[in-house]
Structure formats: C-alpha cells, structure tokens
Amino acid sequence: MNDKLVEFKGHTDGRGLLVSLESHKNVPFDIKRIYYLTDLSSSHPRGFHAHKNLKQLVVCVSGSCDFTLDDGHTRKTIHLSSPLQGLIIEHNTWREMHNFSQNCVIMVLASEYYDESDYIRDYDEFKRLAHESSAK
Numbered sequence: 805m806n807d808k809l810v811e812f813k814g815h816t817d818g819r820g821l822l823v824s825l826e827s828h829k830n831v832p833f834d835i836k837r838i839y840y841l842t843d844l845s846s847s848h849p850r851g852f853h854a855h856k857n858l859k860q861l862v863v864c865v866s867g868s869c870d871f872t873l874d875d876g877h878t879r880k881t882i883h884l885s886s887p888l889q890g891l892i893i894e895h896n897t898w899r900e901m902h903n904f905s906q907n908c909v910i911m912v913l914a915s916e917y918y919d920e921s922d923y924i925r926d927y928d929e930f931k932r933l934a935h936e937s938s939a940k
Contacts (some may be wrong), residue, residue, distance in 0.1 A: 807940050809882065810861075810890045815901055825913065831861050832892065833915040841901075841910040844869070849902035855895050859915040862891045867908030868880040874898035876934020884910075896937065 812830055815822045827835050841850070851871075862871065868885035875897055875932065882891055893899055901910070924930045 808892050810892060812863075812888050812890060814888050821887065823927070825861070825863075825890075830890075831913055833859050833861075835913045835915070836917050837914040839912050839914070840865075841912075842908075842909050844904035846902075846904050846906075849900055851899045851901045852925070854930050856897045856922050856924065857895050857916060858919075858922050859895055861913040862892045862893060863887060863889070863911045863913075865909045865911050867905035868903075868905040869901055869905065869908050869910060872902070874900075874902040874930075876931055877938070894936065898924075898927065904919070 810830065812823050821897070823874075825831050825835075827833065862884065864884035865887045868883065870881050870883050871891060871893075872879060872881045873893065883936070884891060924933065
C-alpha cells in the first residue's frame with residue numbers, strides 16, 4: 805500500500821502553533837482543492853469510496869479519528885490525532901473514516917478539482933478494478 809504518514813514542522817510560541825503546508829515541499833503534489841469536515845458524529849462513519857486519479861493529504865487539525873485504507877488486497881487502520889501529522893492517500897485506495905472524537909476537524913488537500921466521475925463508490929467494483937490492475 806502506497807499511503808504514508810508524514811510529519812510536519814510546527815512553529816510554536818506563546819501565541820500558539822503554526823503549521824505551513826506547501827505544494828511539492830511537504831505536500832507531494834500541486835494543491836488544487838482544500839476542504840474540511842467538522843461537526844462529525846462518532847456514530848456516522850464517512851468515506852466509503854476510492855478515487856481513480858485523485859491523491860489526498862489528510863490532516864486531523866483538531867481531535868482524532870481513524871482512517872481504514874484498502875488497496876484491494878490489504879486493509880489497515882491509521883489513527884490520526886495530531887495537526888503535525890498528515891496521511892497521504894494515493895489514488896485507487898478505498899477509504900473509510902470513523903471513530904471521530906467530539907472536537908474532530910479534518911482538513912483535506914486534494915491533487916485535483918472535484919470530479920464526480922473520478923469516484924468509485926461501489927466496493928465490489930473497486931475490488932474488481934484493483935484485481936484487474938494487479939493482474940496486468
């Protein structure tokens with residue numbers, strides 16, 4: 805699986821913590837879209853899709869949550885709980901988000917603009933495509 809955790813440098817003083825994210829420095833792609841999720845409910849998991857081309861860098865800027873990632877062969881769960889850490893999610897990776905803490909805020913930096921046709925929302929289709937891709 806090609807996803808990975810990356811550490812960010814934070815600059816802190818008596819006023820708080822500043823974390824800077826920059827394309828091709830600590831974000832390994834051009835940033836074309838940024839969005840965030842807030843007011844998340846621990847009883848309502850999110851995600852349940854993959855992307856054909858889109859890459860993402862995910863940061864839990866407040867609170868904590870779990871990401872379950874699946875490349876069609878292996879599933880693993882990664883716990884995010886620090887604004888100094890980001891999770892890079894490559895294309896063709898199924899993602900599920902769950903176990904949101906009460907104050908969880910997730911920021912996502914995306915390599916592409918929103919495109920509904922880039923989504924794979926059916927897990928069986930995702931598994932079929934993953935197995936076809938690995939058979940080549």
